[in-house]
Amino acid sequence: MKAMGLGSVVALILCLGSGIQAVTRYQDVMVLGSRSGHTGNHNQIRGWSPGSNSWDEMLYPAWKAGDSRWENCWKGGKVVALLTSNSPALIGSNVTFAVTLQFPRCQRANDDGDIVYDRRCRNDTANYQDQYVYNWTKWVDYCDQGNCSFISKFPDGRPFPQRHDWRRRNFVYVFHTLGQYYQQLGGPWTTLSLNTTNITAGTQMMEVSVYRRGHRRCYPVAKASDIYVVTDEIPFYVNISQKNDRSSSDKIFIKDSPIKFDVQLHDPSHYLDDAVVTFNWSFGDGNGSLISNDPDIKHTYNVLGNYSLKLTVKAAIPGPCNPVTPTPLVPTTHSTSTAHTTSNSTSNGTEFPPADTTFPFTTEGPNLTTYSTLTTTPVPTEAPGCFIYRYGHYETNLTIVDGILDVNIIQMTDVQVSASLAQDSFIDFVVSCQGSLPKDACTVISDYTCMVPQGMVCDKVNASDQCLVTLRRSFAEPGTYCVNITLRDDASVALASTLVSVNGFRPQRNIEAILIPLGLVVIVAAVIGAILFKKYKEYKPIGNAADQHADEGIRVYFNQIKSGLFKENAENDPLLKNKARII
Incomplete structure (x- = not known):
């Protein structure tokens, strides 16, 4: 009996073990979402579930890449899912993912969320018996009669949320990242916002599986994945521009002309809207640094050469204060004010506002004895003056050269030509400039609105001691013209414009x-x-x-x-x- 009992127990254990191994889990179905640029355990993402939860493969078939069933999972072709994000995202901010479904040719979603054939793109050989590819609207009648037999729960068994627009949400989206998943209903496109507070900085992978709803089960239609970046550095870019600069991408700019630096913070979730942001500039020309709260500044280099530009962006973000127990103070007869600051290695700081601590006094006999009584009070979780500090850094090299600073049309003269030789009307334009000497001059003649170009002529400019150029241009018909004259050298281009009225034409x-x-x-x-x-x-x-x-x-x-x-x-x-x- 004992032998039989022991054997039964062993058999039962083996049966249970095999049953456990047969259970499909989220992490088994969505492998890419388990990958991460950071090794080790991941913190729990708020609102997400662990990938160890079971996956109902009977209701949601899991097909691997290369499975032949993918070829027939959608009528008329193959659906492509495009997954994008607005990363990089600063830790604490939100990163948003967008999924867009691209249907086969001549298929689209109508206002009811059904997939129909687009008859406008139908060719002569197409014969569509039914205008619907997938018609979910007809299920509404069955539901009104109490005959809802189609799937109404997610792979983990949770019921679909009750929404007023559920009729147009006929696709199930399952997102998976850092070994955790999130599931929701959507139409031909959907978005998901993910808070990065508990996500480690680095490159991460987001995977999404898309299912279409069916009567007895949901069918996979597409998969997609995308890399997103979470960073503890403030993401931003600097746009550098200058008037008359020929190309800002080469980082070559003109001496004695203001250069505009425009800083654009990448903050699509508006995480830094309430932060105090400062910009610390070092231009490398020996004029010291500039600290400003304005993201747009101008700076002029007055000496030729190469310079190293450095920028540090600092953001003081209002945040919760961690409880801190102050160190007991030495007895004293004076009132003191103390401010406490704690910080960590990631440049995040928590500051507390100054607090006045008053010590009562007691007198005994002829001798004056003073003592202090210190009461420790927990700091509130939301106190004014508590900040999280984040930083961003930028560095580049600039080259300063001579260039054309300004161009002016100082004179226009009609050219008199004999009637027997004249074919067009001619006007001489005398152009002066400041700065370096130009190498070529181009003239663009447009209509009087300066919007419709009618011709362009470019000429080489002969070397001379001064920047004074005479350009002779012809006009075939009378009228009012917009004339744009540009002078260029290797690093700069300057423009001057004028309106000219041409009265004379061929005799x-x-x-x-x-x-x-x-x-x-x-x-x-x-x-x-x-x-x-x-x-x-x-x-x-x-x-x-x-x-x-x-x-x-x-x-x-x-x-x-x-x-x-x-x-x-x-x-x-x-x-x-x-x-x-x-x-």
Whole structure:
């Protein structure tokens, strides 16, 4: 009996052991999310669950990469999940992840959250019997009748949250990082915000698995992963610019011209909105350092050479104060004020405001004896003046050279050209500049709004002792033009603009514009005159005086028409030559 009992116990233990090994866990399904740039145990992320929890593989099948079932998990093609984040994130801030599903061609999500065929991109050979790829809306009728048979819980068995827009959330997103997971419902895209307070600084991996809801189970449709960075250094970048600088990326700038430094903090979660941020600049030119609360400053280098620019950004972030027990003080007869400060190696500090400690006095007999009574009081968790300090550092090298500082158009002169040789109107522009001598000059001619370029001409500039350049530019038509003139050398480019009104144009075109219409008028008049003359110059019999009088009237009428077409001297009018006749 004892042998049989012992054997049964062993069998039961083996059975239980095999059952435990058969349980699928989150960390088994999502392997990438268990990887981390930091070895060792990870702190618990608020709101997340440990990856050791069981995963219901009957309801949520887990397919590995390369499984043939991935090819048929979606109608009409393959779904791609794009996972992005706004890292790097400062410890204590939030990093946001966004997942976007890209459906096969001619598929899209409608307003109800269903996936439908987009008939606008359908080709002639496509024949879509049903407009829906996946129709979850029809399940609503079943639910209203109490026949909800589709899945309504996550892989760990937790029920779906009750939301008013649950009809449009037909995808299950499971996120996994640092051996912990978070699950939520979403539509064709979703976002997740992760607080980094308990995350170790370094490069981490985020993995997401996407499932579509089904009647009896959920089916995997896509997986994605992305690297994100958590840092204890304030992430920021510095934009360096200068007027007339040809290229800011080469870190070569012009002497005697202000350089603008614009610091942009990378803080998408607004973690530093209530922080006191200071910027400590060292320009490397021997003029000392500059401490400012303004992220935008200007500095001018007056000597040629190479300089090392350094910037330290310091942020004092309001935070909770850790309870501190003050050290007992030596008895004294004076009132004292003491401020306590604690800090750690990561440049985080917790400061407490000054506290006044008063010691009561007691007198006994003729001798004066003083003693102090010190009461230790825990510091509140949220006290004014408690800060967490974070720092950021930036360093780069700058090269300062001579360059063109300014350009001015000091004179514009019309060029007179003989009418026989002129084709266009010419204007000479006299341009002066300050600084180094230019190597080339370019002119861009645009319309009067300076928005539509009409032509560009570039010329080499001959070396000279002074920066004075004369540019002759041609204009084909009259009108108002915007003229932009740029002078350039290896390190700088300077611009000057002006509006110019061109009135003159080719004389030959003026003559043609007059003669061509006049010639047309003469030809038309000649044709009309010939027709009228032919009409009234036909044979007529000799008549009496009345007939002659009528013929004379016709002749006068013809002469009036001819005089209207061909202006002549009034002395040649036939009415003045003919004498009155008596009929």
